Amino acid sequence: MWSAEYVRIEVDDATPKVATIRIDRPKLNPLNEQVQDELKAAAEQVSALPQWRAVVLYGGPKVFAAGADIKEMADLSYTDMVRRSGALQDSFTAIARIPKPVVAAVNGFALGGGCELALCADLRVAATDARFGQPEIKLGLIPGAGGTQRLSRLIGPARAKDLVFTGRLVAADEALQFGLVDRVVAPEEVYPTALAWAAELADGPAFALRAAKEAIDRGLETDLATGLEIERIQFAALFATEDRAIGMRSFIEQGPGKAVFG
Structure with missing residues (x-):
């Protein structure tokens, strides 16, 4: 420690x-x-x-x-x-x-x-x-x-x-x-x-939380159009993560709110 x-x-x-x-x-x-x-x-x-x-x-x-x-x-x-x-x-x-x-x-x-x-x-x-x-x-x-x-x-x-x-x-x-x-x-x-x-x-999806924090914080530092572009890039990038796959698969198979992220 x-x-x-x-x-x-x-x-x-x-x-x-x-x-x-x-x-x-x-x-x-x-x-x-x-x-x-x-x-x-x-x-x-x-x-x-x-x-x-x-x-x-x-x-x-x-x-x-x-x-x-x-x-x-x-x-x-x-x-x-x-x-x-x-x-x-x-x-x-x-x-x-x-x-x-x-x-x-x-x-x-x-x-x-x-x-x-x-x-x-x-x-x-x-x-x-x-x-x-x-x-x-x-x-x-x-x-x-x-x-x-x-x-x-x-x-x-x-x-x-x-x-x-x-x-x-x-x-x-x-x-x-x-x-x-x-x-x-x-x-x-x-x-x-x-x-x-x-x-x-x-216990949430680590990369999605990271993306959400960065999109909000960086977006507040700039104009709306740039903020929306930051959001778009972060949103699209999450489709490359295992957490996104887990979340969507869980939604389809078990319903909303039951995903367990690694």
């Missing part, structure tokens, strides 16, 4: 197809440069190994991630951040580009970089007492790891501007209303719910 100082990959024996990327940097999982680099390395690991077909992104039972390491950033100059900002975005993009379903399990705070990290997942389960926000404006900054882009694509530009302009915190129920999270459960149920959801997705 892969492990670094602050980020590790865990696998539960009951759900061997699901890899959990676990952040563990007490007390609030501040996302310093080392954590960012370790997240990128973990993303590369789970992307490369086919036995893991879905991923949970987890900061532990107390907090997801309370943001960047402000003490580390406070003395950085403009040229320092020019050098580092690309690597910062690359680490988060590596999470977003994992070619498998990714479910974020959010307890406690997901603020600043923590909120941006949660946005890199495909789906988000939050605790009833979770709090989300992009408070960078209160530091005289703006989000720098995707918050102005992924947040506005997920909840719309007006709501994103509200959160970015004010830096206010959003409770789980409001985040659910916005579409910032997909499910809200009791704090002790966050990780089990995310794990069960990921395990359900892990």
Whole structure:
């Protein structure tokens, strides 16, 4: 199993197809440069190994991630951040580009970089007492790891501007209303719910799920005509996969929804 100082990959024996990327940097999982680099390395690991077909992104039972390491950033100059900002975005993009379903399990705070990290997942389960926000404006900054882009694509530009302009915190129920999270459960149920959801997705057709994720994500980055072309190419390519053959044969012989994918 892969492990670094602050980020590790865990696998539960009951759900061997699901890899959990676990952040563990007490007390609030501040996302310093080392954590960012370790997240990128973990993303590369789970992307490369086919036995893991879905991923949970987890900061532990107390907090997801309370943001960047402000003490580390406070003395950085403009040229320092020019050098580092690309690597910062690359680490988060590596999470977003994992070619498998990714479910974020959010307890406690997901603020600043923590909120941006949660946005890199495909789906988000939050605790009833979770709090989300992009408070960078209160530091005289703006989000720098995707918050102005992924947040506005997920909840719309007006709501994103509200959160970015004010830096206010959003409770789980409001985040659910916005579409910032997909499910809200009791704090002790966050990780089990995310794990069960990921395990359900892990039993699906891996190449079709990969194609669906890429078509949606890449399509959002371009115009409709180009997005439709991405979809067409991905759709046609799946006719070369065994999963497509299994799914259609099962449908014909057993009816819908009974296919078992390898």
